[in-house]
Structures are given as structure tokens and as C-alpha cells.
Amino acid sequence: xxxxxxxxxxxxxxxxxxxxxxxxxxxxxxxxxxxxxxxxxxxxxxxxxxxxxxxxxxxxxxxxxxxxxxxxxxxxxxxxxxxxxxxxxxxxxxxxxxxxxxxxxxxxxxxxxxxxxxxxxxxxxxxxxxxxxxxxxxxxxxxxxxxxxxxxxxxxxxxxxxxxxxxxxxxxxxxxxxxxxxxxxxxxxxxxxxxxxxxxxxxxxxxxxxxxxxxxxxxxxxxxxxxxxxxxxxxxxxxxxxxxxxxxxxxxxxxxxxxxxxxxxxxxxxx
Amino acid sequence: xxxxxxxxxxxxxxxxxxxxxxxxxxxxxxxxxxxxxxxxxxxxxxxxxxxxxxxxxxxxxxxxxxxxxxxxxxxxxxxxxxxxxxxxxxxxxxxxxxxxxxxxxxxxxxxxxxxxxxxxxxxxxxxxxxxxxxxxxxxxxxxxxxxxxxxxxxxxxxxxxxxxxxxxxxxxxxxxxxxxxxxxxxxxxxxxxxxxxxxxxxxxxxxxxxxxxxxxxxxxxxxxxxxxxxxxxxxxxxxxxxxxxxxxxxxxxxxxxxxxxxxxxxxxxxxxxxxxxxxxxxxxxxxxxxxxxxxxxxxxxxxxxxxxxxxxxxxxxxxxxxxxxxxxxxxxxxxxxxx
Amino acid sequence: xxxxxxxxxxxxxxxxxxxxxxxxxxxxxxxxxxxxxxxxxxxxxxxxxxxxxxxxxxxxxxxxxxxxxxxxxxxxxxxxxxxxxxxxxxxxxxxxxxxxxxxxxxxxxxxxxxxxxxxxxxxxxxxxxxxxxxxxxxxxxxxxxxxxxxxxxxxxxxxxxxxxxxxxxxxxxxxxxxxxxxxxxxxxxxxxxxxxxxxxxxxxxxxxxxxxxxxxxxxxxxxxxxxxxxxxxxxxxxxxxxxxxxxxxxxxxxxxxxxxxxxxxxxxxxxxx
Numbered sequence: 067x068x069x070x071x072x073x074x075x076x077x078x079x080x081x082x083x084x085x086x087x088x089x090x091x092x093x094x095x096x097x098x099x100x101x102x103x104x105x106x107x108x109x110x111x112x113x114x115x116x117x118x119x120x121x122x123x124x125x126x127x128x129x130x131x132x133x134x135x136x137x138x139x140x141x142x143x144x145x146x147x148x149x150x151x152x153x154x155x156x157x158x159x160x161x162x163x164x165x166x167x168x169x170x171x172x173x174x175x176x177x178x179x180x181x182x183x184x185x186x187x188x189x190x191x192x193x194x195x196x197x198x199x200x201x202x203x204x205x206x207x208x209x210x211x212x213x214x215x216x217x218x219x220x221x222x223x224x225x226x227x228x229x230x231x232x233x234x235x236x237x238x239x240x241x242x243x244x245x246x247x248x249x250x251x252x253x254x255x256x257x258x259x260x261x262x263x264x265x266x267x268x269x270x271x272x273x274x275x276x277x278x279x280x281x282x283x284x285x286x287x288x289x290x291x292x293x294x295x296x297x298x299x300x301x302x303x304x305x306x307x308x309x310x311x312x313x314x315x316x317x318x319x320x321x322x323x324x325x326x327x328x329x330x331x332x333x334x335x336x337x
Numbered sequence: 338x339x340x341x342x343x344x345x346x347x348x349x350x351x352x353x354x355x356x357x358x359x360x361x362x363x364x365x366x367x368x369x370x371x372x373x374x375x376x377x378x379x380x381x382x383x384x385x386x387x388x389x390x391x392x393x394x395x396x397x398x399x400x401x402x403x404x405x406x407x408x409x410x411x412x413x414x415x416x417x418x419x420x421x422x423x424x425x426x427x428x429x430x431x432x433x434x435x436x437x438x439x440x441x442x443x444x445x446x447x448x449x450x451x452x453x454x455x456x457x458x459x460x461x462x463x464x465x466x467x468x469x470x471x472x473x474x475x476x477x478x479x480x481x482x483x484x485x486x487x488x489x490x491x492x493x494x495x496x497x498x499x500x501x502x503x504x505x506x507x508x509x510x511x512x513x514x515x516x517x518x519x520x521x522x523x524x525x526x527x528x529x530x531x532x533x534x535x536x537x538x539x540x541x542x543x544x545x546x547x548x549x550x551x552x553x554x555x556x557x558x559x560x561x562x563x564x565x566x567x568x569x570x571x572x573x574x575x576x577x578x579x580x581x582x583x584x585x586x587x588x589x590x591x592x593x594x595x596x597x598x599x600x601x602x603x604x605x606x607x608x609x610x611x612x613x614x615x616x617x618x619x620x621x622x623x624x625x626x627x628x629x630x631x632x633x634x635x636x637x638x639x640x641x642x643x644x645x646x647x648x649x650x651x652x653x654x655x656x657x658x659x660x661x662x663x664x665x666x667x668x669x670x671x672x673x674x675x676x
Numbered sequence: 677x678x679x680x681x682x683x684x685x686x687x688x689x690x691x692x693x694x695x696x697x698x699x700x701x702x703x704x705x706x707x708x709x710x711x712x713x714x715x716x717x718x719x720x721x722x723x724x725x726x727x728x729x730x731x732x733x734x735x736x737x738x739x740x741x742x743x744x745x746x747x748x749x750x751x752x753x754x755x756x757x758x759x760x761x762x763x764x765x766x767x768x769x770x771x772x773x774x775x776x777x778x779x780x781x782x783x784x785x786x787x788x789x790x791x792x793x794x795x796x797x798x799x800x801x802x803x804x805x806x807x808x809x810x811x812x813x814x815x816x817x818x819x820x821x822x823x824x825x826x827x828x829x830x831x832x833x834x835x836x837x838x839x840x841x842x843x844x845x846x847x848x849x850x851x852x853x854x855x856x857x858x859x860x861x862x863x864x865x866x867x868x869x870x871x872x873x874x875x876x877x878x879x880x881x882x883x884x885x886x887x888x889x890x891x892x893x894x895x896x897x898x899x900x901x902x903x904x905x906x907x908x909x910x911x912x913x914x915x916x917x918x919x920x921x922x923x924x925x926x927x928x929x930x931x932x933x934x935x936x937x938x939x940x941x942x943x944x945x946x947x948x949x
Binding site: 350408409431440445464490 | 682686689692774777781783788
């Protein structure tokens, strides 16, 4: 048991170091990532100025901007840049063999690598995030009640889980189709549009509004933000958390099943 | 007339010093440390028109850097050089039309396209007269026996075939000076031999000046009469191939074949025993005492066959490189060949 | 035989070779075209949703704004077709040593590096944008085609493309200059994001200085706004100066990018071995 913990710890540490090598201009890069928010603020100010009434679908101008800032935070948890495409590349180049040969679990390894990735990112991005949130504090309705805030934190953690395992599942598909870049593009398009990253999902007309409720994407960005802003409260909030947890569980199982089938197929055909 | 004249050429650059460990890489986020590396430390060299010269040296000795300096890719930190009367790092188009650089580890052909499309591009870039372009290309691909591969995407070619295409591309504009950086690296024996044969023929015919770096002694033996050895950015030797052995090895290798069962037990008194496979034995003997040893052996034993040879060139050079590397360790910074 | 290489000839060979290459990966080509088109359609969908809630974004009504979006698509698709793959590859060229070969050639290095590859699949958006223009323009109240539209719109599109190219190559070259492994070119997206909206939305205590910076310091607001306004809105004297300024801005941008590129090469030459 201790040996296993040590193995995982070593993997985590190596991944952390590897991330730090790609120091790039992390902090500056994170600040840059907020630039689109600036244009969003101006764009929505212009939209609200022309719309006349103070609210669009229950959102005031301040709400919308707070919403965008919160989805950025949610996406910082749920987005997994390069995860599925990385697996696809490993399959294509035969690198995936090492998980068949060495006594490491692919999903576990990827999870640790991603956690390392995220930890480094949060460590460096915390400053810029705090700065932008502080500058934009007037847009927020204030701190939510403790139980809502707890639910918000939980939904962020679950957003990470849903994002990670969903993309892992997608990555496993590359065992069947070598070229998955187009599939990944469709996935990216869907997450961008239907996660609520681009606009509050309330704006969507029916039937889209209903369809989106049945998809896992909204738990990647929209849901945590809506919880924080009090758009989803009480039982609806608890129900939402439960559904989010179910999606996470679903993809945990799905990616394992796909992995085992994929390995089976891979070893059967020979890389 | 000299095609290449180099005086006191120097090149130093800075490298980022990465530190080990998690904490160090964290602090590396905020401050970086650099080391000054002297890749070339004052080289003097003259190469006559039509010479075929080999650059030898361990990895990181400054060979590739020198070639890049001479082709004007990088600028020196000091010194002078003239190639065909041009200063390379002025990078005049006139000069760039008169030489070519081939690097065995890099390719400049379009990976996904047939080589002939890249050749076409060269014709446009170098402004080669279409008629002459066709003639040169046909001659080269015939010499290299790759005409049938012209229409095949480069990524589908074998390493050897690709190198032949690279050579063709580099020679399309009939350069007067050719820099070859490890042109046979990674090639199998047959392909290596083919490339050597081609280079030898081409150089003899066109009388162009060639500077070659290689790790394969066979290339050097086959092609170059003059060898320049570079280590730690300095020229350590400049002369004939045979001269290397005279200069850097004080030994000969003596091979003796004894009559059946007559091998004496005390061979060690004649010299270092390298190998004994009955009835043969190989000994290393100091050059100065080879005559004495030989007469003594012949007087006291029944010998069926005997030969005296120089030690293998590779061995002499490897030993010399190892020696210079040891010398080097006493200094602070090891030069790193980054390319 | 002239001493200067034929730049047009070389460019046509680049374009031809890229097309041959794209055609050998036909499936990829089709997927890429569809991807970039569907991306733009999603974007269009977003604004359609927005215009269900409002009639105007500043003084741009729905169809005028569609002209604005179409202009954005045209400029971006041209930049993506001719310059983007090359700027992206620049840091790769430095890493693999491919830049060494470019430096050997008897031809301008910036030209060679900037136009090596043509990404034909990005022209898909160009076609969609023309269709969008054809749809939106007749629906603008009181719009008629004038000779000035025909003459000046393409001209300003070219100026816009050149400004974006300058910004892009400056960022890519700066990352060589600073010796960064991560390309500064990533910032291009965040920077040009500002150019995709009518400049009038940048108003107020923060907005006005922002608008001035992105008009006069890094003139990316000129890129889309000038041609889009020219086509969608009646000509006004107020915007005449902006039209004149676009020329000056383009020339200055090209000059600056040229200078930065040369500095980058100089540093590459003295910093590598």
C-alpha cells in the first residue's frame, strides 16, 4: 500500500516538475486570457443600453458580467486542453504501449498528470484571477450564503471530474478511429456553445433550452456559475448537484470500459 | 587560390541553466541563470579551391557551429572569414547563390510532397535557368539513381533515398562550395557507400570545395586527404589522415601466427597482449621497439605468418577525443552542441 | 539573369505546393473547411440570439452587424489562409533548425518565412462570408451599391489583412527574440479579439482610452471597422479621417514588423550555435 502511494506521489511530483519546465509566461498568459472578458463587458453594456429594459432573461448587465467571470473559473476546473488529443497521439505513435507493459494504470496516471497540471496552473493563475475579480467586484451580487457557497465549491470539483472523465472517454475512442481530431473539434464546439461558456443558457430558445438540460455540457460552466449567482436554488440546486455527480460517475465507468475494450482491441491487432 | 580563409574565428553564446528538482524549477520561474559557452575559440584555417576537407571532433566540439558560421546562418562573436571572397555573415544573395549546406539530421524538402516539387521551388528561389535546371536535375538524379522516386512524397522515402534527394536539392544551383554536416548519419552501409561514391565522383568532376563533418571514419577515409580535428572549439590537428596515427599513437599492432601448438606462454614480455586465439596472437608494441621485438620473436619461435599494422584509426581518434574530454573537465563549462 | 529572385514566381510555387499537399490529405482538408465554417455559423447563431433581445448594438442593427461579421470572416480567413500557418510554424522552425535553411536562401527571409505555406482550407469561411454579405446587404434599410463600395471595400480588406499580419509576425518574431519556448503568438487571439466588435462599444472612462490605444498604438480596431462601416453605413465625413488613417497605420505597422523581424533574426544569429 505504502509502495503504491509512493509510486503515485513520484508520478505526481515528476508531472509537477514537467509542467514547471513549460513555465512560458504563465502569469502573463493567464491575465491575457481575461482580455475577452473586457470586450464582453463592453459588448453587453452596449446590448443592455439598446435593449431598454434593465434585464434580459432575468440577467442584469452586472449579472451577465459576473456570469462570464464565474464561467471562466468553472472552465479553469473543467477544461482539459490536450487531454483527448494527447491520448490519440499516444495511440497513433504507439506510445500507449507503455501502459500495457508497465504496471501503471492509464486513467490514474492521466488523472495525476492533470491534477499536477491544474495545481501548477492554479498556483500561478490565482494572482491574476484574484486581481480581475477584485477589479470587477462591483459586478458581483456579494458573497452567497455558506451553504450555497459550499454547493458552488462542490460543483466546481464535480465540474473537474465531469470534464476530465468525459474527455478521457472521448480519448479512448482513438483506439477505434485513429484520426479523432474532427470528433474533438465537434466536442469543442459543443462545449463552447452548450456549456454556457459563450452566453447564459437561458438565452437559448426552445427546444434547445430543453435539449441542453439533458446534456452533460452545462455542468462544465453554466451550472457552477448559476449556483453562485443564485439562479438555481434550493431543491433544484441539490438535484443539479446530484445529476452532475451522476454524469461524473457515468463517465468514470464509461472511460474504464472503453479503456479495457480499447486495450483488448489494441493488443489483439498489434500496434 | 584559397576558397576559404578563416582568421581567429570565435563564437560564444548563452545557455539557460536548468536546475534539478521541484523547488529549483519553481524559482526558475522568476530568475534564470545563464552560462556563457564558447563554441568556437579562435580558429585559423585555409582551404584551397577544390579541396575536400574533413572536420573531425567529438560532439560539441564546434564543427557544426563552424559550418553555420561559414554559411552565414549565424554571426560570429569575433574573427574573420572569407568564403569565395565573401564575408559569409554579410549574407549577400550573390554569396548565397554560390554555396550549399546539407545537414544529415535535418531536412529541407517538403515532407508531404514529392521531391520534384521542392526542386521546382529551388529553381524559383535560386533563379536557375529552366533549361539548365532540367539538365542539372537529371544528371544528379541519374548519378544518385533516384529518378524513379522523384514523384514520391518525401515522407515515404527511406532515409538513404531522402539524403540523396537532399543532396540533389543542394546541388541544383551548382554551388562552388559545399558544406556537409554528417551527410551519412543513420544510413545503412550500402546507402553510405553510395553517397560516398557520389560525393567523390562529383567533387572530382566539378572541382568544388567541400567541407565535411562526419562521425564515420569510413566517410573520411574514402573522401578526404586532409583532416582537421577540432575539439573544444580549437583546431588540434591539421594534416593528412595517416599523419593522425603517427602523431597521436606511439604503437603498432603486431599479429603473429604460430606453428601448431608452439605458442609460448610468456607473450606479455614482448608487449601488451590484445587478443589470443590459437594459433594467432595480437600484441600492441611501442613503435620505437617494434624492430627489436620482431627480431626477437622471429628468433625464438616458429612463426607461420606475421603482420605489423597501425592501430585502427577509430581507436586512435577515440582515444584522442577521450583525452581532450578529460582535459576539458578541469574547466568550468562544457560546450553543448545545441543543434 | 537578374540578381533578384522572382518573388511572384516563388509565391506561386508555394501556393501550388500547398495545394498539392492539401489535396493529398483530402479528408483532412474537407474536415478543416467544415470545422472553420461551423465555428463561424455558431458565432452567427449567438448574435441571432442576441438580436432577439435587442434591436441594436450601439448604432449597428441586425443586418448591418451581419455585414460587420462577414467582414471579420473575410479578413480572418485571408489571414488564416496566407499567414497564420507560417507564423505558427516560426517557433517550430527555430526549434527544428529549419530556420537555418531559410537563412541560406538568396531571398528575403521574412518573405520566405511568412508565405511558405498557404492553408487553402481556410478559404471556406471566405465563401460563407460572401454569401452572408449577399444575404445581409439588400436587407439593410436604404442600402444601394455604389462604385466606392466596389473600389474601396477590397482595398481596405487588404489593408486590414496587412495590419493583422504585421501584428502576428511581430508577436511571433518577438518570441524568438526573447528566446521563449512558448510562442507569444498565442496572445494574438486575445489581442485581435478586440477588433471583432464595432469600435463604438468602447465607451466611457475605460472604453475611450482602450479605443484610442487600439486605434493609434496597435491599430487593430481599424482592421474590420473601416471596411465594414464603409460597406454597411452611409459615408460620413466623420469616418473619412479614419479611412485616411488606415493607410498610414498599415504602412507604419509593416515597417515596425519588419524592424522587429530583423532584430529577431539578429538575435537568433548571435544567440544560437
